[in-house]
Amino acid sequence: MSEYLYTKDHEWALREGNNVRVGISDFAQSELGDIAYVELPEIGTTVTKGDAVCSIDSLKSSSEIYAPVSGKIVEVNEKLRNEENCEIINSDPLGEGWIFVIEMSNPEELDELMSEDEYKKMIEEE
């Protein structure tokens, strides 16, 4: 059973102790197309669940990534600072293509997220 949890805005969240690693789903990366630039958040930023944390630009679109839970940004995927590496979000969205890590202030918020099965169902219906 997958441990990946999902938001309705196509972010995934993976719990790592008191932290949550965040990225975008495979569906999202395919919708966006070739990713060209990620505007990474600053480490130390406090975020509330639902806040826009950073943005991702592809050739023909731009999307904001929202915080699936509240807390503090403690890590960002430094690889993504080099635009040439942005393609890892396309090729490995759930693995090497992670974007940032939040130290949770309110772990119960995880219960409000969708399971992988629920998320798969949601995108099928779209």
Add this chain to the structure above:
Amino acid sequence: MSYFNHSKNDIEKMLSFLGMSNIDELFTSIPEEIQLKRPLKIKGPYPESELVKLSEEIKGSIKTYREIFRGAGAYKHFIPAAVDEITSRAEFYTAYTPYQPEVSQGSLQAIFEYQTMMSELTGLPVSNASMYDGASATAESILMAWRHNKKSTVLISEGIHPEYLQVINTYIRHTGITVHTIPLTRGLTNIEGLKDTVKDDISSIVIQSPNFYGNIEEPGKVKEIFPEASLIYVTNEALSLPVLKKPSDHGADICCGEAQSLGIPLSAGGPYLGFITCSNEYLHTIPGRLVGVTKDSNGKRAYTMTLSAREQHIRRERATSNICSNHALMAIRAVVYMSLMGVTGLRSAALLSIKNAHRLYRALIELKNVEPVYPNTPFFHEFLLKIPLDRKKLTERLERNSYLGPLEISTFPYLKENSTIKNSEEESLYLFNTTELNTEQGIDYLYSAIKESLL
């Protein structure tokens, strides 16, 4: 004169194809009660010959001058004939925005070359494909710096063109950004005086060089006091760039302003050519279009617009600016001008402008009661003098021989908010400019006319 080519037959044929008998049937989706029930009250139609007559009539009430001695952000420089020739080619001026790069390589490569040259002139690696004019480019640069460092105070030199300051205020009044102006001392931005200013919240510092009064600034000193803030170097005389110290060597993060001097005629004020160049740090926040070079599917070199995700058609409300159409054809005028003139030509234009200005200056200050407002301050091709003059006499002498004299600051409607001028006498201040197009005879004539009109 109409530019459609439908004969009566064509129209009937098309209507019949649509199963209609009357053109009005095409407009039934417009509610009857709002439709206009009378003809538009607009003069015309004029066949082409009548348009020519009309323009001749209008030209009769427009005066142009054989020589001009005022600038203030619009400079009459020599434009080689080939500039008009090339930009009158239909493939350039009737082309659309290059959204389909495969059929727009001409536009794209020309703009890429323009970007390269602006980069070279300012020393900053990123140039966009043009903005509207120097004032809006400066306002957008301030917004760029604000987006980048998220701080909310901007310091702007009072040496900036007064219209620019007003445009900046219009653009940023509602944003919460606070503007403080930096007064001038001896005609130059008093940067030393800023040492005691609180440094934390400064987003950008904006200094124009040469400034509105013609004086050459050293904006780099600002970086010593405010290393964290963005230095925005503004110029409205692009021909100063091949001669003066590069904006990047001053530590400028952004260099913006007006490039009308690069092959664009005076045009009663527009269209001109706003430009923005910046360091790589600001790449993702610069407004406007960017042309990049890449390869096509056959490995051939290809130009295309790039980083479009910054722009309004993709980011919509999160865009770096709302700008869509720009002043591309003016940028093409500039790249053709710079290609023709080369460095030697550009420098000659600048240095001759300076030579003429200094010659005029030295002659005028010898006259009784003529005072330089900023003696001993280095100036480019503009300078400010205090001259008690019989204005009417001078104007009449100059008009008689088709010369446009200096700009009288006191009649200039934009200087009311400028403390530097407010604090001195508003009367009898004149801003002189010369370019490479001014002649010895012209300068001599102006000198005599002023001498004869002294009070």
Add this chain to the structure above:
Amino acid sequence: MSEIKYNEKLIFQSSMEGRSGDFIPNYTDDSLIPKNLQRESPPRLPSVPENEVVRHFVRLSRLNYGVDTGMYPLGSCTMKYNPKINEKIASESNFSEVHPYQSEDSMQGILRIMYELGEDLKEISGMDGITLHPAAGAHGELTGILITRAYHTKQGNPRKKILVPDSSHGTNPATAAMCGYRVVTIPSNENGTIDVEKLKKNMDEEVAALMVTNPNTLGVFENEIKEIASIVHEMGGLLYYDGANMNAIMGIVRPGDMGFDMVHFNLHKTFSTPHGTGGPGAGPVAVKEKLKEFLPYPTIAFKDNRYFFDYSHRDSSIGKMRTFYGNFLVLLKAYLYIRANGGEGLKRVSELAVLNANYLKKKIEGLFDLPYKNASMHEFVVSATNTKKKYGIRALDISKRILDYGFHAPTVYFPLIVKEALMIEPTETETIENLDRFAEVLSKIVEEAELNPQLLHEAPINTPIGRPDEVTANRKPILSAFAIPDKEG
């Protein structure tokens, strides 16, 4: 379209030291500027003789498609013919050599042109006041929304939101955000027009304005506009008209009569001024009486037989949007176009623009999906979802193949509410033969989609370059010749 395939070298690559021409006397004495204020090394600009510069740019121009080459059915762009007499007159020195800071007396003709143009645009739109300052449509929108803010601020509350339909052009929400407003998007209904019920729900006293294009970006007339205007006005909001599609309605209906408070015009669309590879255009803004005091200064006035710059409303004005008075040479061309047509002619322009679009729409009936079935005006939107489903051919592929047939592609992927959108606007200056030919080309392409889809994926093949690698261009942007890593040509 030409079969020209050459790659033109960069101008820098033709540079040979000491070869620049003498356009002005050569002068090198820089002693009048203190050494410490001078540049240390010269800029790396090319040194190329005049004839080679001319050849370079002439060859570049031949790689371009323009409206003088062929039809540009670009929806929302109104790529109509650019009259040559306007180009000729605008290049005359009486207009091009005028310094913006000359006396009013020496500029009466200039002021007259601007004044009369303003009066004509007011008449066309049914408005009371006008500014010619904005340099483009988006600049006009910025002006209009800043006026909106000033108006509401004077009433006591600048308000917080701007409403835009989901079919709006990207400049609308971008403008609203630039003016400090939060954007709320109003969905379209199944007819493709603004959903009036949803509008009612979203309209409140924190909404400063609703921005509307009419006909909208689907080419459909917002026929509930009077009700829409009431809803907005009842809550004290303002109604803004994005004039991009004005080519459909001149002399037939006026935004002022529809209930709009502000209008921007795109002179480079409706009024035939050339597009110039992306600009310059002009975006004048006309307003109703109650908003006149906020217009940028100066406006142009006429009194006692004299034209002059009017600064009298300076205290209430939003300020200035740019230096000087407007893109005068562009304004001049629009002025001449309006005179050439007269009131009757402008009405004819709109009638024929709508006729051409409807004719073309019916000609290509059945080739693509038609997402919205209502009456089209001067443009219409079809969807390539059918070819995508059946043959894997998207709007992008179709647009690229159109280039091979010597036409410019229509607008694609806009408005956002239609998937695989192709927005087609022929304009009134195209002959029936051109429309028939374009319809034939589309028909042929759909056939090719079925029989030879690979061809469409590889298209265009008859243009100077094939599809550029935009992914690399975006990930590794190279924006200057000196940033190109390898030394190839």
